[in-house]
Amino acid sequence: MTQTPFPDDFLWGCATAAYQIEGSPLADGAGASIWQRFSHDPRLMAAKGDTGDVACDHYNRMADDVALMKELGLQAYRFSVAWGRVLPEGTGRVNQAGLGFYERLVDTLLANDIEPLCTLYHWDMPVALDDRGGWLNRDSADWFADYGRVLFDRLDGRVKKWVTLNEPWVVTDGGYLHGALAPGHRNMFEAPIASHNLMRAHGAAVKAYRETGKHEIGLVVNLEPKYAASDSPEDQAAQRRAEAYMNRQYLEPAIHGRYPPELKEIFGEAWPDWPAEDFALIQQPIDFIGVNYYTRNVTRADDSWPLNAGPVPQTQATHTTTGWEVFPQGLTDVLLWVKENYGDLPLYITENGAAFYDPPNAEGGRVDDPLRVDYLRKHIAAIGSAIEQGADVRGYMLWSFLDNLEWSLGYSKRFGIVHVNFETQARTPKNSARLYSQVIATNAATL
Numbered sequence: 001m002t003q004t005p006f007p008d009d010f011l012w013g014c015a016t017a018a019y020q021i022e023g024s025p026l027a028d029g030a031g032a033s034i035w036q037r038f039s040h041d042p043r044l045m046a047a048k049g050d051t052g053d054v055a056c057d058h059y060n061r062m063a064d065d066v067a068l069m070k071e072l073g074l075q076a077y078r079f080s081v082a083w084g085r086v087l088p089e090g091t092g093r094v095n096q097a098g099l100g101f102y103e104r105l106v107d108t109l110l111a112n113d114i115e116p117l118c119t120l121y122h123w124d125m126p127v128a129l130d131d132r133g134g135w136l137n138r139d140s141a142d143w144f145a146d147y148g149r150v151l152f153d154r155l156d157g158r159v160k161k162w163v164t165l166n167e168p169w170v171v172t173d174g175g176y177l178h179g180a181l182a183p184g185h186r187n188m189f190e191a192p193i194a195s196h197n198l199m200r201a202h203g204a205a206v207k208a209y210r211e212t213g214k215h216e217i218g219l220v221v222n223l224e225p226k227y228a229a230s231d232s233p234e235d236q237a238a239q240r241r242a243e244a245y246m247n248r249q250y251l252e253p254a255i256h257g258r259y260p261p262e263l264k265e266i267f268g269e270a271w272p273d274w275p276a277e278d279f280a281l282i283q284q285p286i287d288f289i290g291v292n293y294y295t296r297n298v299t300r301a302d303d304s305w306p307l308n309a310g311p312v313p314q315t316q317a318t319h320t321t322t323g324w325e326v327f328p329q330g331l332t333d334v335l336l337w338v339k340e341n342y343g344d345l346p347l348y349i350t351e352n353g354a355a356f357y358d359p360p361n362a363e364g365g366r367v368d369d370p371l372r373v374d375y376l377r378k379h380i381a382a383i384g385s386a387i388e389q390g391a392d393v394r395g396y397m398l399w400s401f402l403d404n405l406e407w408s409l410g411y412s413k414r415f416g417i418v419h420v421n422f423e424t425q426a427r428t429p430k431n432s433a434r435l436y437s438q439v440i441a442t443n444a445a446t447l
């Protein structure tokens with residue numbers, strides 16, 4: 001048994017997102033989000049009938065859920081705010097009842113010695129703004145900054161770690177290129193525009209935070225390390241395109257004020273000439289980078305659209321129920337890649353976890369999830385290895401605290417370390433929750 005001690009102030013927590021756990025999406029004056037619209041549309045939703053109307057009913061069960069977080073020993077909790085609860089029309093009128101829910105959540109967390117990490121945007125834009133063009137409208141940067149100011153004014157100080165966007169790549173690739181996620185567009189010309197406006201909005205919100213904010217704000221990106229399938233020039237070029245498209249497209253402008261050249265190659269005539277002043281806005285200095293890691297990709301040249309690059313199935317490996325290869329080394333590799341390419345900004349693992357087929361509630365209220373226990377042990381050890389090699393990793397937010405709505409895949413993909421019986425809303429910690437409690441108590445990875 002090898003123990004890898006973590007830094008003394010390493011922050012151990014869990015992550016969730018508003019639309020995936022809260023339910024009551026229209027309660028107390030809230031304005032509908034694009035996910036309310038998308039999940040109710042059987043033409044768009046893969047898991048037809050699975051909506052966020054109830055989810056984990058966290059909106060009504062928040063105090064009990066925070067008590068369970070405390071019981072498990074969580075030191076932090078990463079959540080997102082549903083924009084439409086706070087600003088039902090997306091801009092203008094503030095819905096005090098909606099803002100009040102998040103104020104109660106933050107105060108309850110603090111009363112339980114759990115540090116709140118607040119994500120402003122985890123994919124649920126108000127429909128009122130989507131109807132005005134959403135992320136395709138350059139005004140979205142101002143809408144988002146104004147929304148941020150409402151939260152900063154009310155919660156900064158109690159919230160000391162802010163995140164502007166969760167995974168702009170997924171918002172763009174899923175919502176505007178392939179259409180698998182809200183708002184369900186499939187348009188190669190729209191995707192770069194949405195992507196660019198998301199980053200302008202990120203910059204505008206960071207700039208707004210610096211007007212009054214006294215703590216930290218960062219950006220969360222999903223990173224999937226790309227390993228060329230061979231040394232052939234074709235596979236090497238495919239790896240560069242895939243890495244640029246997913247892993248560099250957002251960090252390059254945020255940190256270096258530029259886009260990777262491969263994006264013009266990928267999008268061709270669909271890649272606009274961006275106004276130079278946009279990059280000064282996007283490149284606002286941030287205090288940390290949040291890394292969401294789940295798996296890797298072995299990449300080869302192929303005729304897939306739009307990258308002409310695709311995965312080589314790793315048939316010999318363990319896979320999750322979402323089809324992702326379990327590859328802990330990729331987490332070590334990608335943390336060192338961030339350090340090498342983007343400098344020594346503090347890093348947080350803002351998401352890491354896995355969906356496996358968990359047994360139903362066994363007798364005595366236990367859920368045995370050995371594959372998730374093994375996944376977490378190995379990925380937490382992988383972080384320890386990156387830290388030993390010089391990565392400045394400050395915390396780990398496990399995805400996820402509860403089984404929840406896995407977007408268009410519905411409730412069948414269970415990522416929680418706490419099982420949710422969606423008929424009764426009963427919460428049952430899985431064995432992985434017990435493992436995580438031990439990791440937190442010892443501040444060490446044990447393999």
Ligand SMILES: OC[C@@H]1[C@@H](O)[C@H](O)[C@@H](O)c2[nH]c(CCc3ccccc3)c[n+]21
Nearest residue numbers: 017166167170222292294351399406415
């Ligand atoms: O899929 C598990 C989680 C989601 O539930 C989170 O809301 C989201 O932040 C998130 N991102 C990723 C990695 C990127 C990705 C998202 C969706 C589909 C494929 C890859 C995995 N997850």
